[in-house]
């Protein structure tokens with residue numbers, strides 16, 4: 001088996017191992033089922049965002065055939081869990097699983113992460129992949145909760161201003177939505193329309209003396225919810241986080257979308273609950289020293 005760096009010519013093969021049968025599905029269906037890895041044009045746009053955020057992708061080839069893919073991205077901005085490299089994806093073709101491909105891919109991503117100057121490799125595994133990551137030495141260091149709230153107008157409307165691509169909030173910390181490095185999430189907000197995805201709404205909100213940056217997007221046209229990303233000051237209080245959550249449900253109401261979802265740190269959960277969010281599922285943030 002050989003592990004090599006991602007090249008554009010490999011895009012269709014990557015889509016085919018993530019999403020066999022993608023050719024027979026509509027764009028919304030394959031993105032809903034396989035995420036950005038379900039369509040070649042979307043994956044090309046996604047890879048540009050991944051590399052713009054300083055990330056790298058690698059593929060595993062066996063006898064010249066693709067059997068797996070993995071991605072790693074540095075997180076150099078403020079987070080409650082500190083600086084780390086984020087293992088954004090490890091995927092092994094179904095027929096090639098349990099033969100050591102996943103282990104090799106993670107080991108190569110750890111080498112790349114060390115070259116990026118990082119000492120931790122982090123990931124949020126799915127429930128099914130948890131035994132694999134535990135086997136490789138990853139341990140839980142924090143947890144997040146995916147929450148959902150109905151859209152509704154808020155009693156008071158703070159002033160909103162549209163934000164542009166060059167306004168990445170580098171000094172802020174993500175209050176909600178940190179399921180990937182902050183700069184990658186930011187890159188993935190822009191030019192969505194060019195690959196057939198619903199456009200986002202990205203706004204700056206001033207509440208008293210503090211500024212919040214709120215981004216909302218619909219994963220596909222079929223979804224009944226907007227996904228919210230929130231950036232705020234490092235030491236945001238639960239009250240300020242509550243204001244952000246209120247803002248998200250208000251914005252969804254204004255955009256005519258019935259629900260809002262976001263994944264936030266468990267320690268912020270109460271502030272979201274106060275704004276009407278209910279927990280859907282819990283995720284473990286796992287780390288391996290490298």
Ligand SMILES: CC(C)(COP(=O)(O)OP(=O)(O)OC[C@H]1O[C@@H](n2cnc3c(N)ncnc32)[C@H](O)[C@@H]1OP(=O)(O)O)[C@@H](O)C(=O)NCCC(=O)NCCS
Pocket residue numbers: 089090091092093096097098099100101102103104124125126128129131132133135136
């Ligand atoms: C999770 C995944 C990447 C594992 O890849 P893989 O190539 O099958 O894993 P490996 O063969 O390298 O396994 C490495 C070790 O983990 C163990 N392992 C792998 N999958 C396991 C599972 N489902 N349950 C228990 N142990 C598992 C293996 O037994 C092996 O241990 P060993 O070397 O002591 O025998 C693969 O199953 C996959 O692509 N799943 C779908 C995508 C996914 O969930 N990705 C993770 C996203 S968070």
